[in-house]
Amino acid sequence: MKSTHRTARRVGRTVAAMVTGLCLVGSLAACAPGSAGGAKTGTADDIAAALQEKSTITVWSWGTPVQAAADAFQEEYPNVTVKVVNAGTGSAEYTKLQNAIKAGSGAPDVAQIEYYALPQFALSDSLADLNDFGFAELEDEFTASTWGNVSIDGGLYALPQDSGPMAMFYNKAVFDEYSIAVPTTWAEYTAAAATIHAADPSRYISSDSGDAGFATSMIWQAGGHPYTTENGTDVTIDLQDAGAKEWTEMWNPMVQDGLVSPIVGWTDEWYKALGDGTISTLLTGAWMPANFESGITESAGDWRVAPLPTYEAGEAASAENGGSSVAVLEQSTNKLVAAGFVEYLNAGPGVQLQIDGGSFPSTVADLESEGFLGYESEYFGGQKINEVLVQAAKDVVPGWSYLPFQVYSNSIFADTVGQSYENKTDLNTGLQGWQDETAAYGVEQGFTVNSK
């Protein structure tokens, strides 16, 4: 380890020397404030200066719109080379990231990290605190819920990239066929589920074979706060709080009576089932429309968007489901440029480029722009889908936080709660098992865990 640090420092020095050399060749004035890109802190001026120098950064991201933003960025700053690498989606990327962090080298300068995974990387000091680059003043530009997700324990570990307020995507053709009104409460939703399945046993209102992201978002919407972390290491887990119980009470019959299909999400069968009407609603994040357009072409024109049903009639409540942030790695030797790119991507011209690529933004100005709200989606039969989705973003229940080891916890969801799905038994038993296993892991990793 020691020798790696030394090598890293030596490389850092070499880079600094090279940069200084380049500065002498180029304009001295531009280089004066921040002579080395490896600086750990910097002002907006330092970043602007660093972006004029010759440098290369690597970005790990699986979202396609990032490449378009990187191209535009390089056009604006011709001296900077941005290498966008798809190192896998979600947990596949985190595995590689974790290994590179463990190895002490090989991590990218910038990485896309979903909100649920961010605390894990932030806590292990793997990410740069963006407060050091003066990004705290960007707070007003983002929605409260996404900003809350990137502010962890007083630090700012990423900038929100997109967001996923939950909504209900439904197949209007199927609903019309059975004369079902669009459900606004969960009671109406479960009744619709029974109607559809009774009319055609091969059809289901939705599919759920157990998905940690979905379960936590549903608990979030029901007002649960199962995870709290204080002082970074004091963790409280309560997957039997009022919110969790409200969700399981509603969802248990759906699973036990076989009203949701056991088809596993994102598999070939799942896409087919969404395309041919086997599955007629999808309760998921606002980033879904782009996936509909690219992956579920068979039923184009049949789908519509409605607010997520709620427990009380007339109430509006949503939760975030998925959504990513973009962070600067602590390992980066070029933090000023990396931070400059993150700002360009998520708080600058990159935002519009990502929206054009189908991303659902987390910036207030874009969410409220008339062009965005007025967009009529051809796939959704000309519906102004963003009006519904933006309202969902405003209705997200505040105060949620994830565990500092959520990635691992989610990886064992199928071992515990998944068994309740498999055997059609009480989800609460599964949630308790999940809590126990998660708490045991937390203790094993040195956290103080209060498992209720």
Next chain:
Amino acid sequence: MTTLSHHPAAGSATRTQRRQKRDWTGWQFVGPFMVVFAVVLIAPVIYSVYLSLYKDQLVGGNSFVGFANYAHALSDPKLWESLGRVTLFLAVQVPIMLALALFAALAIDSARLHLSPLFRIAIFLPYAVPAVVATLMWGFMYGTQFGLVGNLNDFFGITIPSPLSGTWVLASIGNIVTWEFVGYNMILFYAALRVIPADLYEAAELDGAGTFRIIRSIKFPALRPAMVIGAIFSIIGSFQLFNEPSILRSLAPNAISTFFSPNMYAYNLSFSGQQYNYSATIAIIVGLLTASIAYIVQITGTRKEV
């Protein structure tokens, strides 16, 4: 005296020279292998042993814990459950696979089969398909909605239990593994049968031995070393079960747990749980266990041979 004392000295000098020369030549041949062997096998094993004696926590950092990880592993129900599962797999799948391979090898060797080269290549071909591709392919066939199983259900109006349900998934994986490796074992057995001298058969025929008598008295004894090797490979393969369940997991996450096989457990501990130390401990325990079982099979297999 001088001459006498001189001679042995000269002799020993040349001997040392020759030995040095001989040693050097030997190392030149063995050297490249030894370097690779040390770098890719010895070093990782030593590193794993080193890792297994420490505990690195997200909070609190790295500390020496002696054999605490081993004590934890030996009382870990998940490890025992996964070992039990691969043992069951070994006890059922390996005999079926070896019996099928044996039957195929004997049939092809019997000279009564038309187009035997075609059968040989057809049975062997699945072995050439990468395990990942084979598993994905079978995964599609196992699908009850749009896969082959679904089609069969629709066509005959029956309900085949889902091969990817918790009850059947181990058998389904056994089916994939059998499909993949029957051909390999068949070639192993067939090669052993081909080296039996033809005059043995002639002599047996003159003595009036029938086909089954020839199989029992000539072919089986000749096959024994190949069968021991086939069994050892299969045992190691069973304990190392990973590709098939790991890939099928995306289709059946609830039926295949993160500790389905010992290898999957070690993988998930280190790569999703960052418990590199505990994972190394499990790898060492499973490695020792596999080596000792394979060794026992080799000892008993070769002893009976006499």
